[in-house]
Amino acid sequence: MKKNLLQRVIIIAAVTLLGLWVVIGPRHRPTLADFTPAGLNNTLRENINLGLDLRGGSHLVMQVQVRDYLTRLSNDTAVSVQNAAREQGYDVKEVRPETEGNDYRVVLVANDPSKVSEIRDQLPNRVSGFDPNIWTAGVSGNTLTWEMTDTAKTALANRATEDALKIIDTRINALGVTEPTLQAHGSASAHQILLQMPGIDDPERIKQLLKSESRLELMKVVSPSNPSPMTSYPTEEAARQSLGGTVPSNRRILAYDERNEPTAGGAPTPPKPGEPTAWVVVETPAVVDGSELRSADAVSNNPGAGDDGYQINFTLKPTGAQKFGAWTAANVGAYMAVVLNDRVQSAPFIKSQITDSGQISGNFTKDSANGLALTLRSGALPARIIYLEERTVGPSLGADSIRAGVTASLVGLALVVLTMVVYYRWSGINAVVALLLNTIITLAGLIIFDATLTLPGIAGIVLGIGMAVDSNVLIFERIREELQSGKTVASAIDAGFDRAFVTIIDTHVTTIVSSLFLFVFGTSLIRGFAVTLVLGLLANLFTAVYVSRTIFMWELSRKQGRVETLSI
């Protein structure tokens, strides 16, 4: 008995000290200042990982519009197929992409039905970038249909999301955001990305930079060469009429901002639709695109003019430079459109062969040019992203929440302690010790598992404390009952703990089971609640049963087993 008691006391003391050290022990060589109230408060704040709702910051959920990506892939493939068919001399009536619902198809209509099988077998080898794993061919009459397979859809969509995640990561790092959390969010088929940025409570500029697609394309304008002026049309409709009413798949009509106003807010947002003053027709596919970029920098074209009058200078990678060099050599005098996110930024004519560098001019401000250069360098997003959810918490609001949560917890705790001591006398003190130890162990568990304390997490701690009190009440009530039935103090305590133990296990395991469901399937908010609750319950199995019983054992052994009354 004596030896058993000593062993228990040693274990409890060790757990308490370890817990205390984890919670309020500084992570550096301790100084005397660390043990003042202010120092302890500081250390506590450093040790506990506070959630955004408590420390302030932004929480953004975005979604990659993978349908855009698959649609664009279908359109591009259709253009490539048509060009290849023309080069190979097949008699093709039309090639068109068909994208409706979740189906993506490239449809080729041949004039001669007997040629269709030959086209199906031969043409794909001639189309650059045509992946037979993506498309399955089907023939019906004079129509040849390539349909995107479901596996390819999933794989491509997932890859687009992964790429977007990488690009956003690059942009976030370039912006110098401290301690960001960036991860896939929700189920894989949701294509969502979660970004948390502590300390940033107005994410407007960052949001714009992140969602900016920054798709750069250099394209040939359909127009007589310089010195004739470039052909442009006052409306989109006029441009379409010039093509005979329908746009063939190797042409595109793009808005041309002849006078590009500096964009406000520093982000390279495209001007609102409806504003463009002119439209031009360009040839697809592009000569080179943003994936061939090696560098992009914002440069003032008039140093000393302040923050206005910036442009982007870019250089191309060797492969892009080769393509671009060959094209410019063959097209001296032609107009070339510098297209950013489907809008023509500028349309200079080719004076002579250009190999690896160029510029995007368009009256940028310093901020918008820097933002654009940054997004160009990080690469184009594979698809549009939209924001589904945004939560921002200012530092004062977070501090208020902490204060309110802590005040409520402390007042609640004080009321509980008072009631326990009044109702159960000395045994109540026993429960209070167990409660305090429970709180310490719960916090230590949070720190050890590097979990985040959120506002619902504080609610979880409150519930854990509630269940801890309940365990003590259960045990004490049981001991009282056993005493009333005429047992001696020692055997009443034994019976009380043994009987109540079964109940405590049942109540705790039930709650832990339901919390596990919350943790696995819940949102981050609910997860924060589940974590602290489970930690509190586990701590409670130790404190309410083991610690509390040890205190009773100690009291009994002090009186040498001749105890006749118990203060309960």
Place this chain on the structure above:
Amino acid sequence: MFQILNNVNVDWMKHRKVFILISVVIMLAGLGSALARYLTPGGTEPFNLGIDFKGGTVVTAEFKQRPAPEAIRDALAAKGVSDVIIQPVTDKAGVVLIRLPQMETGEATQSGDTQVDIGRKTVAEGLKTLSGGVQIEPTQEFPAEGNAFRIIGTDAVGAVAGAALRNQAVAVTLLALVGILLYIGFRFEWTYGAAAVLAVFHDVLVTLAFFSIFQLEVNLTVIAALLTLVGFSVNDTIVIFDRIRENLRMHRRSNLYDLTNESVNQTMSRTVITSGLVFLSVLSLVLFGGQVLRGFSVALFIGIIAGTYSTIGIASPIMVWWQQRLEAGRAAAPPSGTRGAGGGGGARQRPTTGARDAKASAAAR
């Protein structure tokens, strides 16, 4: 020894019809409120769903001096946002919550802006048109001149995300209940588990009834509260079921009806103290927990009352009724054939509990 409840002897089960009637009336009132609101054209929604579940934007702005709500509403109307709800925060002098309705249909606008992008910008622009309206950073101090404001928080949820969060909340709650059912079914009897889960359903429904009748806002923190009260209510129920199981082992002769009454009475003192203490904690949350936790605290406040009540008034009677029906059914059936290999000698009189007794006492060891 200071004891408030000693040797309670109440025939709780006798009043079971009254208990169940009261609960049914409250739940029907809630259902009536929800249905009436749903069916009234142009009326309010069945539940006052917060932006977490419905989509929309809430901007928390702090003014040096809070302008009149009408002034803010007019300023925003001038920016093209109607149906704005202005909600001054009672315990913070300069703080106001500005609620904007869902402005998107689920797809992004042409410029790629979604609900999330529109709200904060529009509100900031609108507030700047107020007299002396200057926006400052959240960390900045208010300047001496003029009536500056700062935006200290925003919550914006798009329609798609709102629907997803709503479905997830419902699914998670139901899954947690299934987990509880499985565990209680494993440790006790399936009837016990079903009764406990029914009681928990009752608590959730009663709480929701109050939220519908008084049009309190349902948001993510309310879901957290519902989960918390599920925990408490099941806890309460298990304590009594545990005592019933123990009493069954000790007094094999008495019937389940009397045993349940006895068990409820034996644990009454624990029920009152624990519920009272939890009630005190929740009360302090309601009073001191602040604006952000208000929904959570109120839901828990109602739920704790419902949970304590349902343990005695709902879970126990249902369990007794169900178990007695089962036993009557099995007694009527021929003794051989329907019985498995589980029953021992003592199980002949008490077919359903005998096998479990052996299992439970094994588990207790």
